[in-house]
Amino acid sequence: MQPLQVEAVDAVLASAIPFIVLVLAIANVATRYLAHRRHVRQADEHGADGIERYPVHTATTLALVFATFYYVLVDLHFGIPLAAFTLTAFVADFFEYEARLVEARTDRPLEAPKASIGASLFVAVYAGFIVLVVLLGPFWSIVI
Secondary structure, three states, X not given: OOOOOOOHHHHHHHHHHHHHHHHHXXXXXXXXXXXXXXHHHHHHHHOHHHOOOOHHHXXXXXXXXXXXXXXXXHOHHXXXXXXXXXXHHHHHHHHHHHHHHHHHHOOOOOOOOHHHHHHHHHHHHHHHHHHHHHHHHHHHHHHO
């Protein structure tokens, strides 16, 4: 058995994980948008003390991180960069949330979380590229 080789029981999940990561990445971008809208509404109504994390966004972010870590076990070549991009989005999201709290405390209008949006879009684009490689790989290997 080679290092990082998944068991036969995980063969179905291993073949579906690129698609799962893509769906989670797109869901993460959508929930990031919804979380920002909710934060703006909460800041307008209650100020900085009323801003809370959006649980759906937190769940999709954690699911994306764990799915990406599993994908590293399946495919090291594409998994490591994807994990780096996903962790970047995770860390950016953490700091953007804290920045929204500071903006709300100083009575400034809440800006869009540009860094975390950019990082999560990059994750979604790279996950889409991986899915494209998985789908077109057999056909492309015939041409080459």
